[in-house]
Amino acid sequence: MTTSDQTIRPTSIDIPQADLDDLQERLERTRWPDELPGEGDYGVRQSYIKGLADHWQTTFDWRAFEARINEYPQFTTEIDGQNVHFLHVRSPEPDALPLIVTHGWPGSIVEFLDIIGPLSDPRAHGGNPSRAFHLVIPSIPGYGFSGPTREAGWSNYRIARAWVELMRRLGYERYGAVGNDAGSLISPEVGRLDPEHVVGVHVTQIFSFPSGDPAEFAGMTEEEQRELGTLQWFVENKMSFNTLMAQQPQTIAYAITDSPVGLLAWQGQLLGEDLDPDFAVANVAIYWLTRTAGSAARLYFENAHVTERPTQPTTVPMALAGFGGDFSGIRRFAERDHSNIVRWTMYDRGGHFAAHKASAELIGDIREFFASLD
Numbered sequence: 001m002t003t004s005d006q007t008i009r010p011t012s013i014d015i016p017q018a019d020l021d022d023l024q025e026r027l028e029r030t031r032w033p034d035e036l037p038g039e040g041d042y043g044v045r046q047s048y049i050k051g052l053a054d055h056w057q058t059t060f061d062w063r064a065f066e067a068r069i070n071e072y073p074q075f076t077t078e079i080d081g082q083n084v085h086f087l088h089v090r091s092p093e094p095d096a097l098p099l100i101v102t103h104g105w106p107g108s109i110v111e112f113l114d115i116i117g118p119l120s121d122p123r124a125h126g127g128n129p130s131r132a133f134h135l136v137i138p139s140i141p142g143y144g145f146s147g148p149t150r151e152a153g154w155s156n157y158r159i160a161r162a163w164v165e166l167m168r169r170l171g172y173e174r175y176g177a178v179g180n181d182a183g184s185l186i187s188p189e190v191g192r193l194d195p196e197h198v199v200g201v202h203v204t205q206i207f208s209f210p211s212g213d214p215a216e217f218a219g220m221t222e223e224e225q226r227e228l229g230t231l232q233w234f235v236e237n238k239m240s241f242n243t244l245m246a247q248q249p250q251t252i253a254y255a256i257t258d259s260p261v262g263l264l265a266w267q268g269q270l271l272g273e274d275l276d277p278d279f280a281v282a283n284v285a286i287y288w289l290t291r292t293a294g295s296a297a298r299l300y301f302e303n304a305h306v307t308e309r310p311t312q313p314t315t316v317p318m319a320l321a322g323f324g325g326d327f328s329g330i331r332r333f334a335e336r337d338h339s340n341i342v343r344w345t346m347y348d349r350g351g352h353f354a355a356h357k358a359s360a361e362l363i364g365d366i367r368e369f370f371a372s373l374d
């Protein structure tokens with residue numbers, strides 16, 4: 001890994017007004033597709049996307065949102081030839097444990113804004129000050145303010161190596177890794193690479209799947225059967241985005257880089273109609289305004305074409321917090337791939353963006369897990 005320039009530079013977000021004006025013009029000139037009547041599911045419903053597009057055009061305030069992000073200290077640094085942008089929120093508590101917190105697609109650092117205060121400064125939020133964390137929240141290379149990537153090869157494994165370097169560069173000798181979506185794949189790899197310094201890994205999904213041996217399904221619990229059903233439904237109804245981006249990310253990049261409504265629909269299929277529109281639009285807006293939807297999609301291609309991947313189980317203590325409405329994991333397969341799962345907790349709400357929709361539950365789970373490792 002090239003680490004010749006290890007400078008960490010303060011930064012803030014300031015999108016040019018011309019880009020915001022261009023966005024408004026494009027939204028006004030949207031060419032809407034026709035839609036068949038009835039209940040057939042051909043993809044995301046036009047009424048849903050029109051509602052989000054209208055919110056984006058008439059209600060969403062990028063400058064206010066930008067100011068919210070700029071309340072937190074932000075930095076950039078170059079790791080392995082790639083720009084990495086990250087929030088770095090240090091706790092006022094001197095004994096706080098550092099955490100590196102990783103998002104996924106179609107999320108962004110926006111996922112975690114609601115949990116920054118309670119995790120970093122529990123004293124100010126009615127919590128136990130002994131359960132405080134320093135937070136490092138990077139944008140994945142190729143995503144948002146860390147994008148675009150400039151060369152091939154930025155898989156989950158390379159990202160995990162970059163995160164290890166980032167935490168070393170920040171001077172953290174002992175830290176935890178937390179993740180959602182792609183972050184739930186990257187964070188265990190951080191633990192695998194740096195077990196001398198990573199005290200634990202906390203994720204909201206464990207993507208360990210059946211090998212095809214019928215014996216693996218014998219005696220499945222009710223919870224495991226439910227999770228398997230959720231997975232099967234997703235594969236049969238929502239997996240097309242994964243297939244396309246794993247095979248031809250450049251092809252979809254033209255549409256989602258040129259049309260804000262195209263990007264809104266492409267990401268809206270996974271954001272879900274139960275999200276509040278400000279949160280949904282804020283995530284999409286980051287991709288649009290940084291022109292990184294195409295480079296973000298390349299992560300799926302890189303992961304699909306990795307030629308060398310570790311096969312030994314991870315040994316760092318690991319916790320799953322699963323949230324209702326999302327695929328969380330099937331424990332028997334998870335324990336096959338991760339030999340030290342010490343906590344497995346399921347919640348009945350929260351969906352795929354639990355840090356936003358079930359903040360209290362996720363915060364509590366993170367606190368309890370890392371407290372158990374003291």
